[in-house]
Amino acid sequence: MRHEETRQQILRAAWEQMRVEGVASLSLRALARTVGMEPQSLYSYFESKYAIYDALFAEASTEFLERLRAAAAEGDGNADPIEGVRRRAHVWVRFCTEDPVRYQLLFQRTIPGFEPSEASYAIARETLADARRMLARAGLGTDRHLDMYTAVLAGLVAQQLANDPGGRRYVRHLDEVLDMYLDHMNKQRKGR
Amino acid sequence: MRHEETRQQILRAAWEQMRVEGVASLSLRALARTVGMEPQSLYSYFESKYAIYDALFAEASTEFLERLRAAAAEGDGNADPIEGVRRRAHVWVRFCTEDPVRYQLLFQRTIPGFEPSEASYAIARETLADARRMLARAGLGTDRHLDMYTAVLAGLVAQQLANDPGGRRYVRHLDEVLDMYLDHMNKQRKGR
DNA sequence: GTCTATATTTGGATAGAC
DNA sequence: GTCTATCCAAATATAGAC
Numbered sequence: 032m033r034h035e036e037t038r039q040q041i042l043r044a045a046w047e048q049m050r051v052e053g054v055a056s057l058s059l060r061a062l063a064r065t066v067g068m069e070p071q072s073l074y075s076y077f078e079s080k081y082a083i084y085d086a087l088f089a090e091a092s093t094e095f096l097e098r099l100r101a102a103a104a105e106g107d108g109n110a111d112p113i114e115g116v117r118r119r120a121h122v123w124v125r126f127c128t129e130d131p132v133r134y135q136l137l138f139q140r141t142i143p144g145f146e147p148s149e150a151s152y153a154i155a156r157e158t159l160a161d162a163r164r165m166l167a168r169a170g171l172g173t174d175r176h177l178d179m180y181t182a183v184l185a186g187l188v189a190q191q192l193a194n195d196p197g198g199r200r201y202v203r204h205l206d207e208v209l210d211m212y213l214d215h216m217n218k219q220r221k222g223r
Numbered sequence: 224m225r226h227e228e229t230r231q232q233i234l235r236a237a238w239e240q241m242r243v244e245g246v247a248s249l250s251l252r253a254l255a256r257t258v259g260m261e262p263q264s265l266y267s268y269f270e271s272k273y274a275i276y277d278a279l280f281a282e283a284s285t286e287f288l289e290r291l292r293a294a295a296a297e298g299d300g301n302a303d304p305i306e307g308v309r310r311r312a313h314v315w316v317r318f319c320t321e322d323p324v325r326y327q328l329l330f331q332r333t334i335p336g337f338e339p340s341e342a343s344y345a346i347a348r349e350t351l352a353d354a355r356r357m358l359a360r361a362g363l364g365t366d367r368h369l370d371m372y373t374a375v376l377a378g379l380v381a382q383q384l385a386n387d388p389g390g391r392r393y394v395r396h397l398d399e400v401l402d403m404y405l406d407h408m409n410k411q412r413k414g415r
Numbered sequence: 416g417t418c419t420a421t422a423t424t425t426g427g428a429t430a431g432a433c
Numbered sequence: 434g435t436c437t438a439t440c441c442a443a444a445t446a447t448a449g450a451c
Contacts, residue, residue: 052335053335053336055333055334056335058444058445059444059446060444060445068416068417068418069417069418070444070446071418071420072416074445074446074447075417076416079445079446080444135333138385139331139333140385141246141327141333142247143244143245143248178392178393178396181378182375182378182379182382182393182396182400183375183400184378185377185382185385186373186375186376186377187374187378188381189374189377189378189380189381190370190374193330193377201370201374204371207371208371208375210407211371211407214407215402215403215406215407218406226434250425250426250427251426251427251428252425252426252427260434260435261435261436261437262426263428263429263435263437263438264434264436266427267434268434271427272426272427
């Protein structure tokens with residue numbers, strides 16, 4: 032389909048423009064000029080600017096889900112659940128830090144007026160459901176385990192993007208943070 | 224001074240507008256109408272829209288610094304450094320979560336084209352310098368200690384704001400996260 | 416599907432009278 | 434300091450010819 036190809040081309044150009052101008056500064060005019068059309072012609076592919084944001088959101092969520100699942104499947108699969116927790120954390124942190132604009136679109140609600148559609152958001156929820164199952168296999172099956180796990184990862188990511196974008200100042204501590212988290216939860220268990 | 228009063232009134236209205244419309248949607252027109260002026264008259268108080276953002280940034284940074292210092296001074300002061308670390312963490316997390324818009328302006332770089340001035344940013348750097356000194360008094364004086372401390376706090380804040388704004392789902396684990404952090408660092412020290 | 420033409424709104428900013 | 438008048442650029446979106 033020619034239509035689908037052009038659609039993909041528009042989305043690629045949209046990512047590019049957001050990386051240069053900022054997520055909130057996506058402009059249909061500039062976007063159209065980049066792909067060689069008049070701005071009005073974009074409406075043959077997307078019914079509004081927010082439909083473009085939504086398509087980008089869905090695309091990014093899908094890639095996140097796939098990369099996490101690929102990480103879980105690689106190696107011995109379910110052999111060592113703790114190793115799965117660690118491997119997944121690395122993929123998570125890498126995905127979030129390698130593209131700040133994608134992170135902002137997916138995880139921060141900073142675009143005025145944009146909310147992902149139910150269909151797009153459902154994809155994002157799946158990644159969290161996966162994480163919950165994976166932690167449960169490692170004996171960390173409560174909300175508390177999940178929330179603290181995502182919080183320590185989110186913290187490294189947030190600080191890395193805010194204070195040292197493109198660097199390693201915070202994420203280099205990921206393995207130590209995982210040790211800290213796992214030791215703590217392990218000790219809690221023994222304490223009972 | 225009448226001038227200063229009006230200036231403050233404009234800044235108050237700007238916070239209000241950002242809370243309703245989003246940080247990036249601050250509009251000089253709407254702002255002027257709110258305070259009962261023509262949009263052009265704002266230029267008697269601020270030389271540009273970014274000058275308004277910068278004044279807001281400086282105001283918020285100053286309040287953050289003052290609240291952290293007040294927390295450090297209260298109680299016995301330097302009696303128990305670890306207690307200071309904890310108390311400061313609570314103030315930090317509360318400040319960040321009680322006003323998402325202020326958090327976005329201060330800690331996320333999401334407004335296209337806006338960078339705080341050197342003078343405003345210097346205030347923000349002071350808070351970090353304070354944190355470093357406070358950790359050092361508690362025997363946690365390295366960059367690694369500081370970065371992991373700010374990361375775990377930032378993680379709770381980021382998740383709280385993104386997934387449960389106005390709630391307590393993540394921040395309720397603050398004391399446990401602090402236990403986890405302090406235990407881990409303590410154990411590291413003994414290990415040597 | 417793509418264009419021209421156009422509508423409509425909004426944005427930030429300046430000049431100059433008072 | 435505040436206003437009127439104005440500029441200029443940009444935004445999203447629609448109508449209709451081809």
